[in-house]
Each structure stands twice: as structure tokens, then as C-alpha cells.
Amino acid sequence: MKHSATSIILAAIMAAAIAAGCSSGMSLQDRLTVNDRKINKIIAQMTLEEKVEMLHSKTNMSSEGVPRLGIQDIKYTDGPFGIREENGDGFRPLGWKLDSATYFPTGSALAATWSKEMAYKNGWAMGKEGRLRGKDIILGPAINIQRLPVGGRTYEYLSEDPVLSARLSVEYTKGSQDAGTAVCLKHYALNNQETDRGSVDVIADERTMREIYLKPFEAAIKEGGAMCVMPAYNKVNGFYCSENAHLNNEILRDEWGFKGMTVSDWGGTHSTMGAALGGLCVQMTGDNYFGQALIDSVRNGALDEAVVDAKVREILRLRFAIEPVPEDVANTIMTSQPETQKIAYEIAQKSIVLLKNEAGNLPIAKDVKKIAVIGQNAVLTTAAGGIGAGVKTLYEVSPLEGIQARAAEAGVEVSYAPGYRSYSMSWGKRGPLGPLDANDPSDPADPKLLAEAVALAKDADMVIFFGGTNKSIETEGSDRKNIDLPCGQNDIVKALYEANPNVVTVLISGGPTDLRFLSPYSPAIVQGWWNGMEGGTALAEVLFGDIAPSGKLPFTFPLKLEDSPAYATGSFPGANSGEDLFTLMYRLDATGYTREQIQEYIANLPDPVSEYKEGILVGYRWFDTKEVPVMYAFGHGLSYVDFEYGPLSCRQKKDRIQVSFDLKNLGAMEADEVAQLYVRRIDSKVERPLKELEAFDRISLKAGETKKVTLEFPVSELAHWDMETNGWVLEPGKIEILVGSASDDIRKKLETEI
Secondary structure: OHHHHHHHHHHHHHHHHHHHHHHOOOOOOHHHHOOHHHHHHHHHHOOHHHHHHOOEEEEOOEEOOEHHHOEOOEEEEEOOOOOOOOEOHHHOEOOOOOOOEOOOOOHHHHHHOOOHHHHHHHHHHHHHHHHHOOOOEEEOOEOOOOOOOOOOOOOOOOOOOHHHHHHHHHHHHHHHHHOOOEEEEEEEOOOOOOOOOOOOEEEOOHHHHHHHHOHHHHHHHHOOOOOEEEEOOOEEOOEEHHHOHHHHHHHHHHHOOOOOEEEOOOOOOOOOHHHHHOOOOEEOOOOOOOOHHHHHHHHOOOOOHHHHHHHHHHHHHHHHHOOOOOOOOOOOOOOOOHHHHHHHHHHHHHHOEEEEEOOOOOOOOOOOOEEEEEOHHHOOOOOOOOOOOOOOEOOOOOHHHHHHHHHHHHOOEEEEEOOOOEEOOOOOOOOOOOOOEEOOOOOOOOHHHHHHHHHHHHOOOEEEEEEEOOOOOOEOOEOOOOOOOOOOHHHHHHHHHHHOOOEEEEEEOOOOOOOOOOHHHOOEEEEOOOOOOOHHHHHHHHHOOOOOOOOOOOOOEEOOHHHOHHHHOOOOOOOOOOOOHHHHHHOHHHHOOOHHHHHHHHHOOOOOEEEOOOOOOOOHHHHHHOOOOEEEOOOOOEOOOOEEEOOOEEEEEOOEEEEEEEEEEOOOOOEEEEEEEEEEEOOOOOOOOOOEEEEEEEEEEOOOOEEEEEEEEEHHHHOEEEOOOOEEEOOOOEEEEEEEEEOOEEEEEEEEEO
16 A cells, blocks of 8 residues: 555656646646756766766666765666566566566557557556556657568557557657656667667668658657657667767757657667767666766867766756655565556457458357367467567466357357467577477478367367467567468468368467468458457457457558568668677577677677668558558458448648548447548649548447547648758648548548648
8 A cells, every 4th residue: 555655646746747837838848857957956066977877777777876966776667568577687587576567468459459548548557567666767668660561579569650659659658657657769760670670770861750750759759748768779871879969969859859868779889979979868788888988088078078967967857757666665566456457458458450251250159159269379478478578477368268268158168279380489509399389480280280170170160260470470689581370370271261161360460461371261350469468358358249349450461571662662671681789688598609709799790771762651651652452451440330431521720620520330239430531632742642641539339329520630740841941841732631441441531722
């Protein structure tokens, strides 16, 4: 009870500060400066050594305060889909008892809700659990654009669309910081591939950067009030992000008014003077650049001490805004709590996407009495694994467990067979393979496991096949080689369909997969995601029809990988490829190398270039504009009911465009619809995508209910970045407003003029 009261008080303090700032006309960023007079007095009392001590790691997950002056350390924790367990050097778990946290649906699953409310709740719950653990900063949300279908962190990022990513990022940021824990937006910027992420030089023009890749960061800083930003590993236009003055100083601070602190990605600092002048505040981890070398640079006159003072000031602004949790209060109760577990469950319910339901196989019919569940993804957990941050979750309901529990209520018999061998990442040297382990994702179907699965299918009324990837295939540190379904899954589905055509496929993955072969043999397909600790419960509710599916795809499923823009333009994967910097530096268990070998390797990292040749035509913008057919479009997601869209009305109110219409649930059950508004520029004189998302809303409707829906967006969102004037330009003219259920399912259109 002691800690709960403390959390409430801290949250109230934060909320009061925000309210006070807003009521006085102060921006969310400017509120960080309210203690500057006090901070300046503290800086005046500090020695150079004390200042520099604040600018690098103290431990694997902390940086120094000012002990002599009573300023507490800053404590970081991994996010963004669960507070990471306490760990030491090399990210080895410390084995604490109370650090089991709530495992929330991962980024692409959260984005599939298309719900600003769920994003806020997710951020708030993460912030609350961060307080329970005594943390000041969550390393998240991860808001880079999903440029590549094969991206190793597609599951962690939100969307291929900057508007969807921006709206959710703002709410996640507000939620976490309202709960009293600062966010650290990552990875700033253009960190869109894991291949050579520690050294790749991303070449992108200013318009592409501004309109696509920077938009979520800008919104989360200006509208969400984000207090911390993490420069990414990669270079952008010739400069590492940790020392990129254009990104960190000119755009982030000067244009967007950012008043908080920056912290490098772990191992992502590359110089002393470059990082010092390029806008970095804290080196994580180590002090080889922001330690004695920085002191020497000041002492010999190469660097003005005012530069150091500015970094300390930004760190102290966050320190004063985020109340430290006392040591005797932190970690005194279990991190995961019923209140936050419920939020994970709500997100999971709203994220599940019904991709296909041709034969009406779903929801499961009342006369189905025997279900054969096939596929290891029905039982494999997803809270941890791979290279990236995971969650030591208090529990995780697997899909099979969820189905078994719901089936028992309905008197339905459930049988299970693994169906295929599953690829698991090797740590160092691979040992002998077990009967359910694959040597490689490309391994064919195992005849014995296939025969067992087919036998169960023949004896069942319905087959639910669980396919997709896992956290060894989609992982931080490497991109997938392809988007193929691994381990013979296509052949397995074909065999199951031939044995029993009543097949439902559930894909458990973070990113898209190639479904060309599978689709003819699966009348119903569901995208189930890595859906948090209550994912199995939520999935069973959708399959059995307790709730209608309501998720929408936050990215495109291409027909084939080669159709996607980065591949079609030949700008990925490129010729050079080296091992991942983070893995080399911090995960000796994953590489099997010695430290000496790793040091030599890092010293000779390749220097590849990734040129964003597709420009602003990312994701659906490319497929629509180039008229390339897709498997499932951006925004796609079916329901168990149909929705009727009424005629559109439009008005411009001050600097905003409002579009209203009636939305009716034509079905016999309550259901949610995500109404999406796109804009097409008519006769524009500059290059434009065919259409762009500008607004959306998630609406809940009872059976037969009609609601008036209003979608609105600022006229400024229609501006483009002009390369000649190096600024935003709003081109007047006609626009077509397109409203519908998906980017390829437009129900109503309306022309207007700006």
C-alpha cells in the first residue's frame, strides 16, 4: 500500500505540472525549463569532473547523478512492450523475485488496434510498472517506420505509415509520462534495418525524412512532450546519429523545441568531439568518449565547457521532472499487477486481424465438437527470445491454452500436434537438434510430424493451424532473408486441407509473411501477432465469436517480397553485410566470439550505404501509386458484421478539415470499426502518392446501432516539404477525401478545395 500511494502522488505531481504548463500557454517541452534557475545554480557548484560523470553510464542501466548535491542517478529500463527484468553486465538476469512484469502486445500488435486510447493505456501501464521498479526512463516507444517487410524489429515498431505511428506515439508518450516515467523515443532516426545497423549510412533527401521518417518523432516531442530521445546506431547522410548536428541540434532542438536529454543507443557513440558538438548528452555504455577524453578536450581548450553545461542542464531538467523513487519503496511488490494485466488483455482483444473468411469458417460453428490444433506456434511463448529486449512475464497464456479453456466451456474436444519442427536461434555452437528443432527456417516439413498432424485433422470437425515466425526468425540484430513461412508450413497446410477442408490458419508473427501458397488451402486466415500475456485468451474469444475481430493491418502484406519498394528499387539489402554491433558488444553468448575477436571485428566494420530510392513512396503509398497488387492492403481487417458508411459532409473550421458521416453496424453483434480517411491531391504540381492517411477513429457499435462519426485533421498536414525553400509549403487546390474500411476499401468520396 505504501508504494501504491507513492505512485498515485507522483502521477498527480506530473499531471499537475502538465496542467499548469498548458493553462499558462507553456508548451509541453517548455515545462521542462521551469526549474532552470535552480538547475543553473546547481551547475555553478559542480566541478568539471562531476559534470562529465553525468554524461556516461554508471551501470548497464543507469547514469550518474550528483551525489554531493543530493541529485539521484537516472535509472533506465528496456521497453517498449514490457519492463525488462533486472540485469547486470552482458544483460544477464540477476534472478530477482519481484521483477516479473506485464507482457504487453508488441508494437505491430498495438498499432493493429488503430486505437489512440489503447496506446495511451499501454504507455500509462508501462509508466506505472516503471515506477514500481524505481525507473526514471523507459527505452521506448520504438517508433521508426516499417520500411522493410523483413525488418528484424518490425514487430517492435508501429507502422509503415507516419500518421498512424505519430498518433499512437503521442498517446503512448502522454500515458507513460502521466504515470510518472519518462519515455525515450527510439531510434532517432531512419533506423529502418538491422542489416549493418551499426555502420550503415542512410542516404535520404530532406523531403523523404520530413514527410515520412521524422513525423512520429516530431509529434511525440511537440504534442506528447517526450523528455528523452535515443539517437540510433546508423548514420544519416554521412554522420552517425549520435553526432548528427542536423538531426539533434538543428531539427530536434532548434525547430521542434526539444528541451530534454539524449542518450545514445548502447554502444552507439563513436567519438568525443563529434558527439559533444553533435547533440548527444549521455554515452551508453562506457566512458571512453564522454569520460576523461571529454575532460581533456575542455581542459586543452578544444571544447567550451558551456557545451558540457548544456548537456548537464538537459539531464537535470528530466531529473527534476521525474521524481526519483526511493530505494526502500522500489521493488517492494510484484511489477505486474492486475490493473496493467487487464490493459494487456484489452489491447490483445482489439489487435487481432481477420484477414480472410471466405467460407464463413469463423466464428467457430456450434456443431464443431472436435478441433485439431496443429503447429508449434500454438504453444511457443513470445515474451522473450532472440537478441532484443524481452519480458520476464508473470505468466503467458498460449494460443492452445486459450482455445482449450474456451473449448471446455463449450464442450468441445481439442487435440494438438506440433506439425513442424521450429527453428531456434543457436547460441554460440549449436548442440544436437531435438525432435522438434529445425536446423534452418528453410528446412522442409518433417514426414513423421506431418503424418501425425494429418491423422488428427482427418478425425476433427475443424483444423486450426498455427503458423508464422518466432523470435529467433524475427529478432533485433538481423533482418529476415525473406518473408517465407518457415519449416515447411506451406506443405503442411496443403496436406491438412486435403485431409479436412475446414481449415483456419492463425499467423503468429510480428511482421508480414508470404501467403501466396497458403491462401488457397486456408479458407480463413487470422493475424494473431505476438500478443502479450493474455494473447491466447483474446484469440480464443475471437475464434469462438465471443467478440468480433476488429484489428486492422498497420502495414501491407505484399504478394511477394520483391514487390516492396526497397527491393523493387534495388536499394536493399545491398552488397556489404557485417555482424550486428550490439550483438558483438553485449551478447557474447550469441556470437561465440572472444572479446579480442570482437574488438578486431568492430574495428573493421563494413561501411555500407542504404539509399532510400523510393523516397516518400513507402508502404501502401508505393503499391497504390505504382499500381502493384498486394495480398492484403494497409488498413485491411474483416469483422463478423458489415458496416454501412453514410454520405460525407465536409467543412473547414479555422485551420482544420472536418469530415462527418453516419456509420451503421448491420450485424447481429456488437463490433468495432476503424474508419479511415485518406486524401488524394488532384492535379498537384509536385510528386504525391495516390493517397495518404490523414485521420482515423475506432468506433464501437452495438448490433444495428448508427453513430455520427467526425474525422478531422489540420490543413497543415497537407503541406509538403519543399526542397528549394527548405521548408513546408501548402499547395492550394482541389483534394479528394476518401473514407473507408481500408486503404483498398474506400466507401465514400468527396471533393473539396484548400
